[in-house]
Amino acid sequence: MSQVKTSSNPPIKRKKRGGDKKAALLLLPSFLIVSVFVYVFITYTIGVSLAENWMPAKPNMARGEDPFATYKNLFLNARFQSDLRNSFIFTFLFLLVTVIAGFFIALAVHNMGRSKGFFRGVFLLPYALSFIVTGVVWRWLFNPDSGVNLFLQYSGVAAAYKSIKGEELRPEWLTSATTVGDVGALLEKIIPGGEIIQVQMGIPLALIPVIIATAWQLLGFAMAMFLAGLVSIPDELREASMMDGAKGSRYYRSIALPMLAPIAITTLVILTHVALKIFDLIYAMAGSGIGFATDMPGIFVYESMYKALKYNTGAAASIVMLAIVCVIVVPYLIHTNRETKGH
Amino acid sequence: MSTDTLEKVNSRAHKSAHSRFGSRSRRVQFVFLCLLVPLFTMPFYVMIMAAFKTPQFAEVTTMWLPPSPFSFDGLQEAWSKLSPNFLNSFTMVVPAVIISSAIGSFNGYLLSKFTFRFSNIMFTMMLVGMFIPYQSVLIPLVKFLQLVNLYGTTPGLVLVHVVYGIPITTLIFRNFYVSIPKEIVEAAAIDGAGILRTFFSVIVPVSIPGFVVAGIFQFTNIWNDFLFGVITISDPTKQPVTVALNNLSGTQTVNWNVLMAGALIAAIPTAMAYLGLGRYFIQGLTAGSVK
Numbered sequence: 001m002s003q004v005k006t007s008s009n010p011p012i013k014r015k016k017r018g019g020d021k022k023a024a025l026l027l028l029p030s031f032l033i034v035s036v037f038v039y040v041f042i043t044y045t046i047g048v049s050l051a052e053n054w055m056p057a058k059p060n061m062a063r064g065e066d067p068f069a070t071y072k073n074l075f076l077n078a079r080f081q082s083d084l085r086n087s088f089i090f091t092f093l094f095l096l097v098t099v100i101a102g103f104f105i106a107l108a109v110h111n112m113g114r115s116k117g118f119f120r121g122v123f124l125l126p127y128a129l130s131f132i133v134t135g136v137v138w139r140w141l142f143n144p145d146s147g148v149n150l151f152l153q154y155s156g157v158a159a160a161y162k163s164i165k166g167e168e169l170r171p172e173w174l175t176s177a178t179t180v181g182d183v184g185a186l187l188e189k190i191i192p193g194g195e196i197i198q199v200q201m202g203i204p205l206a207l208i209p210v211i212i213a214t215a216w217q218l219l220g221f222a223m224a225m226f227l228a229g230l231v232s233i234p235d236e237l238r239e240a241s242m243m244d245g246a247k248g249s250r251y252y253r254s255i256a257l258p259m260l261a262p263i264a265i266t267t268l269v270i271l272t273h274v275a276l277k278i279f280d281l282i283y284a285m286a287g288s289g290i291g292f293a294t295d296m297p298g299i300f301v302y303e304s305m306y307k308a309l310k311y312n313t314g315a316a317a318s319i320v321m322l323a324i325v326c327v328i329v330v331p332y333l334i335h336t337n338r339e340t341k342g343h
Numbered sequence: 344m345s346t347d348t349l350e351k352v353n354s355r356a357h358k359s360a361h362s363r364f365g366s367r368s369r370r371v372q373f374v375f376l377c378l379l380v381p382l383f384t385m386p387f388y389v390m391i392m393a394a395f396k397t398p399q400f401a402e403v404t405t406m407w408l409p410p411s412p413f414s415f416d417g418l419q420e421a422w423s424k425l426s427p428n429f430l431n432s433f434t435m436v437v438p439a440v441i442i443s444s445a446i447g448s449f450n451g452y453l454l455s456k457f458t459f460r461f462s463n464i465m466f467t468m469m470l471v472g473m474f475i476p477y478q479s480v481l482i483p484l485v486k487f488l489q490l491v492n493l494y495g496t497t498p499g500l501v502l503v504h505v506v507y508g509i510p511i512t513t514l515i516f517r518n519f520y521v522s523i524p525k526e527i528v529e530a531a532a533i534d535g536a537g538i539l540r541t542f543f544s545v546i547v548p549v550s551i552p553g554f555v556v557a558g559i560f561q562f563t564n565i566w567n568d569f570l571f572g573v574i575t576i577s578d579p580t581k582q583p584v585t586v587a588l589n590n591l592s593g594t595q596t597v598n599w600n601v602l603m604a605g606a607l608i609a610a611i612p613t614a615m616a617y618l619g620l621g622r623y624f625i626q627g628l629t630a631g632s633v634k
Binding site: 034042129146334 | 602
């Protein structure tokens, strides 16, 4: 790729200042249909979320006295509050694990010789699977009667735990209803209007298996991105730093890391938006969980619309999801768009 | 730089890399990676072992033991339940992949080889389509499909995957065509070929690697989809395999090993595509990130 950029392509002379009108016209159909399916549809969903009583058979867009009533009720809804909490905790912990582990695995794989292809292949294989397959398989691995808990028994960890603590080590995993580190009382004090919080603002333990399964599936993606970044660092830089007497760790700190920053940002943005949108994997693996411990906005929207038939509630929740994703993605897209223009 | 000197530089850099990261540090890293391999392959192990167990010996409490006796019963039962949906997935994925890749290649060509007003903003607006949570378009999407009489049909699902696949395929091809010199497009223009003829006679013949990358990427994406499948098709016999597998997982009467066999069946096409064309898969993955 770098050869292409440095080769001196003479800029094509354009006939008119407006550029190729014909090319623009040919792009237009795709642009229009995607715009309808994205922007027009989103506008329609916003309409449904503001409508008082929209039904598929009777699409009545009339608004009630307070068009934002659905949104207000949504934020007062204990289940949706759990969903926002879960989504935040899930995204944060999942990113922490996936990006850091993906980075170190990529460094190690990059330094391998002949075994490089093998390791890369093994770590990326889960990425090729469907979220549903991952959910179905991991659901059983975290069954309290089998999977991981059997491992704890075989390995003697469970016995050691019992002799020290005097109680059985048998994590409930997905079936756990425990929430640790509740900061709800604190939040109520510092956030104005915090008294609307009805759920425990801590980490539901049932989220941990879900985070492990998602990280298992997407670690390979983070690794592949970092590997692509490592490969793109010019060899000359490695050599130069070596001639200057830089050791391995200093090379990484002062050369490799800064050069990997753009790809790290891209990886973060992509993984964040996947985590915020997560639906199928958790739906298949854990469902909503006990006391909505593993519920997510994506599951809430789906069940509101297609199980409870509360279309405006589902639509409002989906618009909240969209807004959260846009906060992450739109600045990123505008930034990259500016960069390509600059070249 | 000629390829010859490039090779020399590369091999030198390779050697230097090896000497710098002393063999001890490399050995430590090798051991670290080897320890991770069982962690990553464990779910595959469980899935495959369970698929070959007989129902009597498929207790979850003996999950880690290999099958004895070895049996195809689980796979057979899962296949009898999932095979119609497995075929549905194929009849849906194949046209969706071909059409969305073809459109993406044309768009990528327009965006990389021509400059026109608003091209950047049009492209960025299209890219937003690959990031949105699809939950936020489901209601009007179903309405639209009903309006055009495609609701509940495979062609309807194909249409949905094609439209929402356009942003990513356009991006993949735009990045791919950057490496094709503009000169060949100009040469064709000098010969009097228009935009369309240049595309079909000059660009398409050199696009095969791009089609493999976009194709395998879209194949995995669309095969693995659940949300569109479950929303646009309500008839269980017409739903794709991911939806059917999830339904199977929700039924109490199905044995655990049958479920694992079902997961294996649903995973095989994409796993095969990945194992066979892994190099292109990785290219699609990294090209899929906006650059």
